[in-house]
Amino acid sequence: MTRERIVSLRNPWFTRSVGITAAIAIVAAVVGFVWLPLQHPGERFKSVWDAICSAAGLVRNAAPGTQIVRADYPTTRVEIDPQMLSGASAESIGRGATLALRCTMCHGARGLSQADTPNLAGQYPVAIYKELLDFKTGARVSAIMAPLVADLSDADMRDLAAYYAYLPRVTSSGAAAGEAPPIVTSGAPLRSIAPCGACHGEVDSKASAAWLEGQPAVYLRTQLEAFASGARRNDIGEQMRNVARGMTAAEIDAASEFYARAQ
Amino acid sequence: MTHLSTSDEGADHGEQTERRWAAVAVAILVLLVVMATFAALYHGAMPQSRVETADPRTLHLGGEFIESNLGSALEPDGTVTVRFIGQQYSFTPSCILVPTDTPVTFRVTSADVVHGFLIDGTNINLMLVPGYISSLGARFETPGERLMPCHEFCSVGHEGMWGRIKIIDKAAFSRMAAERRRLSCVE
Missing domain, CATH: 1.20.5 (Single alpha-helices involved in coiled-coils or other helix-helix interfaces)
Known part of the structure; x- marks a missing residue:
């Protein structure tokens, strides 16, 4: 018995098996890359080559179809990056402290308010920076804040955010807050409301979501109502409007009062 | 031998x-x-016929996924394009309006993490991956309301993330589309 070489064109087993496998691969490729893409409903490829490249996963953004409808109100222009504004320099905090003198009337000398305006001490820098920018662009409307931020530069807003983030938060006593209401800890899943705590601390926190503990109840309630009615719409992608719209008055009260107590 | x-x-x-x-x-x-x-x-x-991208951080700054452009649009050729986004923890718009007997194209993306788009009682089932636009053609025969839960675990508020899809009569949809360029059933 002669020992033939397996990988050889003279070996009929080799030529036939490789031939059949290659034929199946070619047929499958033609089906997958050309025929099926061309059968796609509602898809118009310019050429066979276009269909092949699309099926192969090359990024091909569709030509802008119908005209994009623009909002007739200002929307937020802030691009959120979870890492942004971290690691502020002492110099930046110092500059922020000087700039913050104009804020003390309402937000307190050390960022703790006596006037039902937000406490800013220890607030996440991203949240402060975003709101300042939104006040400036008009995405968030406030007759009081608008003139105060009008002349702030981007660097000024970053410095202010760094300064307030650096200040110590209201001290937490924990027990005073009592048990968190269900809306904060578990939301209302049957009405498509995620828990407040999923983004605003307590359970987890989401970049640009504000730290709410110790904020005045009146302020929190007003903002939730403004989100629900659409009077405030500087939240990216309507994330707060979607939630607030579904909340009952009792839930708004419960959440506002819990966060106000939780100092 | x-x-x-x-x-x-x-x-x-x-x-x-x-x-x-x-x-x-x-x-x-x-x-x-x-x-x-x-x-x-x-x-x-x-699989979707083409790969399209969208930067999840700048969806709200420009392009087809800005909030005023989301919802259902009646195209000149009579088809309907529905654009919406998934984000922690809601869909925007949270109630989607589509007509019966009309080719509908969904164009969806995520603004943060992986979410899911599924319409209850149909075989519509997509993953929304940040950075990519998921698109899908569909056609609805009977009017009604269906649920649209996010079916990819998207962190701790996941169970609260679902939307609604309302399928209405084609004529009623056209009448509404004559008045507003982007439709949804968010109240």
């Missing part, structure tokens, strides 16, 4: 068996290709 002839018979038998096994293997391969093709053509199990 006897010894040699037995070994020849053995070789013939071996070759026959090997040929049968090869035929089985080829048949399996062909069957798989046919099944995949059949599923693609008749069960809608086809």
Whole structure:
């Protein structure tokens, strides 16, 4: 018995098996890359080559179809990056402290308010920076804040955010807050409301979501109502409007009062 | 001599068996290709025809996913394009309006993590991957309201993330589209 070489064109087993496998691969490729893409409903490829490249996963953004409808109100222009504004320099905090003198009337000398305006001490820098920018662009409307931020530069807003983030938060006593209401800890899943705590601390926190503990109840309630009615719409992608719209008055009260107590 | 002839018979038998096994293997391969093709053509199990990208951090700054452009748009050719986004922990718009008996194209993306788009009672089921636009064609025959839960775990508020899709009569939809350029059923 002669020992033939397996990988050889003279070996009929080799030529036939490789031939059949290659034929199946070619047929499958033609089906997958050309025929099926061309059968796609509602898809118009310019050429066979276009269909092949699309099926192969090359990024091909569709030509802008119908005209994009623009909002007739200002929307937020802030691009959120979870890492942004971290690691502020002492110099930046110092500059922020000087700039913050104009804020003390309402937000307190050390960022703790006596006037039902937000406490800013220890607030996440991203949240402060975003709101300042939104006040400036008009995405968030406030007759009081608008003139105060009008002349702030981007660097000024970053410095202010760094300064307030650096200040110590209201001290937490924990027990005073009592048990968190269900809306904060578990939301209302049957009405498509995620828990407040999923983004605003307590359970987890989401970049640009504000730290709410110790904020005045009146302020929190007003903002939730403004989100629900659409009077405030500087939240990216309507994330707060979607939630607030579904909340009952009792839930708004419960959440506002819990966060106000939780100092 | 006897010894040699037995070994020849053995070789013939071996070759026959090997040929049968090869035929089985080829048949399996062909069957798989046919099944995949059949599923693609008749069960809608086809991957999206093109890869499109969208930066999740700048969706709200420009392009087709800005909030005023989300919702259902009646195209000049009579079809409907529905654009919406998934984000922690809601869909925007949270209630989607589509007409009956009309080709509908969904164009969806995520603003943060992986979410899911599924319409209850249909075979519509997509993953929303940040950075990419998921698109899908559909057609609804009967009016009604269906649920649209996010079915990819998207962190701790996941259970609260679901939307609604309302399928209404084609004529009623056209009347509404004449008044507003982007429709939704968010109240």
